[in-house]
Amino acid sequence: MAQKGKYVYEYPHPAVTADCIVFGYDGKALKILLIKRGLEKDASSTAYVGEWALPGGFLDVEKDKTIAHTAARELKEETGLKLSVKDFKEVGTFSDIKRDPRERVITIAHYALVKLARVQADTDAEKADWFSWNDIPHLAFDHDKILRVAFSRLKQDIHFEPVGFELLPEVFTLPQLQNLYESILEVKFDRRNFANKMKHFEILSEVDDGTPRRGTRTPLKYHFDKENYDRLKNSGFQLEF
Amino acid sequence: MAQKGKYVYEYPHPAVTADCIVFGYDGKALKILLIKRGLEKDASSTAYVGEWALPGGFLDVEKDKTIAHTAARELKEETGLKLSVKDFKEVGTFSDIKRDPRERVITIAHYALVKLARVQADTDAEKADWFSWNDIPHLAFDHDKILRVAFSRLKQDIHFEPVGFELLPEVFTLPQLQNLYESILEVKFDRRNFANKMKHFEILSEVDDGTPRRGTRTPLKYHFDKENYDRLKNSGFQLEF
């Protein structure tokens, strides 16, 4: 561990952190991954102990290739979730002069989308927990604000690239997909128009699980056509509604 | 001036800078404001001396309220241009571990749109100059990359809020407006459809300068209806094409 007072600069330097907004979807509502502060042992735990906060931590000046690497590393350390650097999208910088009581800290927020079912097992439940979007506790620092900005960013991004693949399980139903979109965009769609539009994109394939469906009440199962999905993701798409 | 070696931290801290991408429009092409490095006297001039670069500089840890304030302050100091903090839009963070040869420096890029005619007079021509988008010299650090990202961000933003007001002179013509959009989006539009769409937004008012127009070759003059323009800017709009 570094000796106290070892690092000296001619001018004042801020501390820099990366914070992570990890979104999941449980089939009903959008979920966010939060950590409880103060259970770790490093310097970052000396403020807002016991409060909930976004996972995140300090840039390792010597080791982190980019700030996104900080996000990935810290998320792993704090919650057990191992995501790739490219899973993170930058939300923005939060640099208010007194946002951290200890010293000047500017943070770069990043969001990521994950398949909840897949990662819930990996989540270190000692320190971290998933919260429904409508049930977020008070958060440390300016993390409430960061979370709101991240959400509105997701809301925007969803217009230009499909997000279902990252959030839904491998196999899902159209009503689930629609509910996901409705949760993020906070609107309601007409069922038939939603289905038509989605089918028009040609990213859905029906899953044939052998069972010849008797009724129409049981929703059909789909999975994403990964090839078309990625093509659409790269070329960009326009979700109008 | 701070004494050398005065600032001590328990852990390494990065330096943080704000860089500015200032876009202008001269009626023909998009322009960018650049500075020539090495004419100042502070610490930031010890690298890439003599090269062109984006205006920008170090966060003043004790004084800058936010990183956007850094951007505004540095732009003023380096080029003479005085913009308001809210004129800057954050583009993103550039944090590559070796992007600055001297020490670890992460920068947050910001872009701003200005009326060229208005600000050219204020520009400190000793240090700064305007370059056409197609005629950008090699830039210091990773500023080429930053510039490209900023441009593509502008390109995206233009779909959601009108940008003419910030870039065009008070009075302008439809062909000018169209050329501006074509310059940013790097496409060509049909003249009639463009005019129809713009008129449909109801943000244009014809300027009646008394002269009864004889020909149709001389373009009509317009100015923006500020009220509708701002309403549209806030409610968001969809430029489809």
Add this chain to the structure above:
DNA sequence: TTTTCTTTGCGTAAAATTTACACAATTAGT
């Protein structure tokens, strides 16, 4: 068990938006 309510899939007609396109008049250039 029976009845009622909710959910699902499907398709079409009307409305709105986007696209394609031609001409007459005048200034700028040769």
Add this chain to the structure above:
DNA sequence: ACTAATTGTGTAAATTTTACGCAAAGAAAA
């Protein structure tokens, strides 16, 4: 003087978006 380029204007066709009803089966209630 002649030619080429630029500007404003409007409409028909194609595409996209919106609104909406029904029949069947499972879920919930009686």
